[in-house]
Amino acid sequence: MATTTPIEIGKQSGCSASSCGSTADQMSHLPAHIRERVFNHPCYSEQAHHHFARMHVAVAPACNIQCNYCNRKYDCANESRPGVVSEVLHPEQAVKKVLAVAAAIPQMTVVGIAGPGDPLANPERTFATFRGIAEYAPDIKLCVSTNGLSLPQHIDELSRHNIDHVTITINTLDEEIGAEIYPWVFWNHKRVRGRAAARILIEQQQRGLEMLTERGVLVKVNSVMIPGVNDAHLKEVSRVVKSKGAFLHNVMPLIAEPEHGTYYGIMEQRSPSAQELQALQDACAGDMNMMRHCRQCRADAVGLLGEDRGAEFTLDKIEAMEFDYEEIRARRAAVQASIAAEMNKPKVQVATVSLASLRRRAAAMPPVLMAVASNGGNVVNQHFGHATEFLVYEASANGVRFVGTRRTDQYCVGSDHCDEGEDTLARTISALEGCRAVLCARIGITPWEALEAAGIKPDSDHAMEPIEEAVAALYAAMAEAGELTAAPAAGASVA
């Protein structure tokens, strides 16, 4: 059986923008068999998420722990965050939905179960779903996201279903910190509280992590950054999970708005700023892969990361559908092969001024953040006004690196704000704080002027160009024009 990696990540000769200090570097040190397993997984590969889609099936409503950032009552159609779903599915319904999505979105490579409770607190529903998907769509990757409490007891069954991607949410290794995050866990037929609860959870998570990596299962660790609670401790978490073989660490910002009804929301625990999150991710990085492109998506999200087409696949729409599994599978294979071929093409250098030629003036070239409006394909292809999120890159004399995403409508802030209001532009601009430029396919004169007034350079000259190259070209042009030395990169704004 041929096991050649379709994408030769990090093997381009020379220094194309995307293999230079950027995401490809994170992949290039991995063994080939790992690269092969992640090249088309949008959650595991920064490059893949521009091209390949995923879906979550919400079959797991029950949970066996309480987290202070979660409210089990919550459901909002307009909101993207873990644990939020519009409809809980039975396993048969979930399998049908997967087939419907796999027919409509052939670039979908991965189906995950992430809740809305904990998948392993609903083992029968979770594993019945995986069995059904494996039967009708054996080419689709399966993964599961868990709090880890029941992980050790389900390891063998996970292995049996050939689920080779598992995400464990690990917020702490310290039971005192744990007691601040988890009010209780359900363990051995009892509700256990306080430090005893945290101790059990932490032990199970660490055992589960060790058992998974021993079996060669790829493990991603999610951590929620909670300022003043676990932020100073997460570097240690990162170090330990890496030493135990975790493949990727994803430090995510706490989401806590009062209207979500969570403990942290109501008690006014603040969320980290984009800059604080980035600083912690950088501090955790070391030789560990850090995930920067997580969208903290809904437990029933469908489509490319950063988009949600879930509303197109409600139960009433899919119930009447009939599928030709073979035909759909063949179409997926063809579409995905052509995406892989496209991704593997040698990059065309479009930068008019090479960064290398500017490197001698590096002292006068501070790193700056640039935001990009893109709806997929790894190109600058979205209208500024249509963007609901921006990809943020750091450009410097050393190259271009992806540092994260900024949502402009991430948090539904109540019915008063659900409509497009005139403050949308102001909120978008405030989401871009710290960025010196924004690249988009097109932009109107009003936002153009507002961005300039805020000290952010709008740019639509690089429409339809590959992102990293467009960012490099704009950075080089700004350096040539002497625009980079005027103000510090972080938090720059013109009052």
Next chain:
Amino acid sequence: MALKIVAACVNCWACEPLCPSQAISAAVPHFVIDAKKCTECDGDYADAQCASICPIECAIVDAAGVPLNPPGSLTNIPPERLAALG
């Protein structure tokens, strides 16, 4: 002797598989406990299993209508803070 699930229930399924008496079933608008089957886990477990995993305060009550998980007991959110938010 029987427990009861009331309107606060969010249909999360957590209790149903844990009931040693198979007294709990999914229903509309919320899960129900068959009073004839419910033993309050007497003889099986020290604590009523449904109430021990239920994440929603006041969703499960005893025969006298008293919540097994009163306000603030699961989330640590002071009830007055919740009330202030409406």
